Amino acid sequence: MDLNDKQIQILEVAEKLFAENGFDGTSVRHIAKEADVNVAMISYYFGSKEKLLGTLMIYRASNFRIQAESVLTEEMSYLDRIDALIEFAIKRIHSNRRMYKIIHFEYSNVSRQIDFDNYLDQKLENYKLIENFVKDGQRAGVFSKTVDIPLIFPTILGTYFNFYYNKSFFQRMHGLDNITSFDDFVYKKLTPHIQKTIKALLTYEI
Amino acid sequence: MDLNDKQIQILEVAEKLFAENGFDGTSVRHIAKEADVNVAMISYYFGSKEKLLGTLMIYRASNFRIQAESVLTEEMSYLDRIDALIEFAIKRIHSNRRMYKIIHFEYSNVSRQIDFDNYLDQKLENYKLIENFVKDGQRAGVFSKTVDIPLIFPTILGTYFNFYYNKSFFQRMHGLDNITSFDDFVYKKLTPHIQKTIKALLTYEI
């Protein structure tokens, strides 16, 4: 997939607007105007609005697994590697949060004709990686054997996204008033909270 | 707010379709057809599509706090009350999951003119209730003093919703193939996982 500058410009504007207003809430004319191109360019380059979203998904599907794998094989204690993995994971989903929001909302939409196979394959790959790591830790006697491994992911990602989806509520509650402090909060408060939660869960007996 | 049978019928169809296809992805004609009424009835009863959503929010905003309060004041250990609270909370959000999905996706939509004040007020009330309970537990020496109380909610709700939003993925992974087993999974696997996670977090030192 080779994309020229204009195509990338359109994709990034579309990502922003899809995340803000939803796929159906965003018109191709709105995308075109914001990206400063003619409406017809979207059909010309991508074929259709749905294919534009499909291209966007592929464009954003960079490989989480390879980097996560290198984090997990560093020479550190199991708990330190959990910390490192979660720090890396939150950084990743935070910078890709718009794409995730689009996926969350379109994934369960039956009327949409979008190919989620690549997304699901990557998700499964990522799961297998974590599963093996946790099982290693269990064999080493560091992690509890009663933890429900498939549900670790929803707890990590879910905590982040529930925070993100209720951003205004938390901003009001904490008095955060701009984007910088939202970013700061994610790294300085939310990430440690998730790290602590997962470490607690993985070492909790009965 | 007094609603007749036909109005309730429209509201429940709308809730289902909004959750499935989004607010913008659902047409008033689709709602009317599914609810077996004429399109004009929606304007006639609710004024507009947006006001229909507003009415739906009020219709679903039943009081979580009162029931949660009675759970938290039962004569049980702190950890057992955590279990009871989470079991109750998951039951509630599971049965209201469609409404929550709509709210999550419309809440961050700036172009929408919907009143979220009631929703936010309730959210704050619920938070205050939990905050007081956790602080009591900390004073009693049962709960860790380093836990970030405002982030307990995102972990509970987020775990549920990330599971729900990736339902098909988990169904494929666990071989769940119908709605009954999805319900079963929520109560028999997901709820215990969240209970364990929060108890672990609340008793985790350092």
Add this chain to the structure above:
DNA sequence: GTTTAATTTAAACAAACGTTTAATTTTGTA
């Protein structure tokens, strides 16, 4: 410099959108 291909444009397309209208039917009241 000429020709061919790629890009960009404004305009038009039919379909679908939320909403309103005005007429008709049903219901409730006296």
Add this chain to the structure above:
DNA sequence: TACAAAATTAAACGTTTGTTTAAATTAAAC
């Protein structure tokens, strides 16, 4: 039965939707 109010209907309203067309412009190839 007669009347008024409420409910229901099909049709029409003006916009907006995604997409296509055909002409104009720019870029690349020879």
